[in-house]
Amino acid sequence: MPTxxxxxxxxxxxxxxxxxxxVERQLTEAELYWLTTVRADGRPHVTPLVGVWHDGAFAFCTGVGEQKQVNLTGSPLVAVTTGSPAWTSGTDIVVEGRAERVVGRAxxxxxxxxxxxxxxxxxxxxxxxxxFVGDDGSRPWVYAVRPAKVLAFGKDPHSQTAYRF
Structure with a gap:
């Protein structure tokens, strides 16, 4: 349990x-997330994607050669966000961590x-x-992000909670 x-x-x-x-329930139930990776020249790359919160980590997949996969070869440091666009309701969450490739059938x-x-x-x-292998023959790589830090921004009342692992 984080502090x-x-x-x-x-x-x-x-x-x-x-x-x-x-916070963990929202990470589990969210349907859409935003992944931020870092390009070789230091510029951020942000993309929406689907993923799963599983066993204390956020997992996502990407095709070989996609911008996020290329970025991860240079820097595994990422931020994953999810939340609500409303100002007075919901919670916004930022997961900071290192994306590591998941391999092995188990x-x-x-x-x-x-x-x-x-x-x-x-x-x-x-x-x-x-x-993974898709019905269409695609073979995306899978990554997991174990959080180093999570920020949760409450909106009613407004608050910022930091969780350390």
């Missing part, structure tokens, strides 16, 4: 830390099942030793 610390500089002084269970198979359970037949991945 939580509220930062009173960025919210209502009487706000309490958001419970980790609520590690990939539970992630493929998690994708199928969450997104249905459109994401019917099968696990092989090195990649």
């Amino acid at each position: 939580a610390q509220i930062d009173a500089r960025f919210g209502v002084p009487t706000a309490s830390p958001l419970p980790w269970t609520a 590690s990939l198979d539970p992630l493929a099942r998690a994708w199928r359970e969450k997104y249905g037949a459109d994401w019917a991945w099968q696990a092989e030793d090195e990649t």
Whole structure:
């Protein structure tokens, strides 16, 4: 369980830390995430994508040669975000960590099942030793981001909670 610390500089002084269970539930249930990677020249690259929160980490996949995969060969440091565009409701979450490639059927198979359970037949991945395999023959690489730090921004009341792992 991570340690939580509220930062009173960025919210209502009487706000309490958001419970980790609520943050983890939102990370699990979110349908869309935004991944930020770093290009070779230092510029950020941000892209929306689907993924799963599984076993304490965020997992996503990408095709070989896609910009995010190219960026990850130079720097594995990423930020993953999800939340609500509303100002007065919901919670926005930022996961900071290192994306590490997941290989091995024993590690990939539970992630493929998690994708199928969450997104249905459109994401019917099968696990092989090195990649997922799609019905269309695609073979995306899978990455997992174990959080180093998570920020949760509450909106009613406004608050910022940092979780350290």
